[in-house]
Amino acid sequence: MSRADAMTRAATHRAAHAAASPWADFAPLLARVLLSLLFIYSGIGKLMGPEGTMAYIAKAGLPLPMLSYAMALVVELGVATALLLGWRTREAAAVMAVFSVMSALMFHNQFGDKGQLVQFLKNLAIAGGFVQLMLAPVARWSLDARRKASR
Structure with missing residues (x-):
């Protein structure tokens, strides 16, 4: 069996297994909810305290804290709301992955502080979840699926 045949066979097996699994439809929705809620909650916190947030941004050394x-x-x-709803999931997940890595590099780069190192690693782990969503097929319970079905 050629390598291409083996890869096609493996992909077919994975697709058949995913279709048979009750989690195949639910897991992407659960992932989107769990990943997006953290950021939506954080965004609401930033809305409630803009001065503190901009001071924190300035303290980190970023130019133009208001921007x-x-x-x-x-x-x-x-x-994050687009991701929650499954609208342009791949693009939203890509933006969120970059945002998570950039946040880790800009705000949690004091590796001598174990707490900051843990926050850095958590941001990278979250980015990994976003990468997984980027590469996943269109999920059934999403606006992307509705858009795809209407074409």
């Missing part, structure tokens, strides 16, 4: 604050709100409220 960084606005961009964080767009990502944490807008993009």
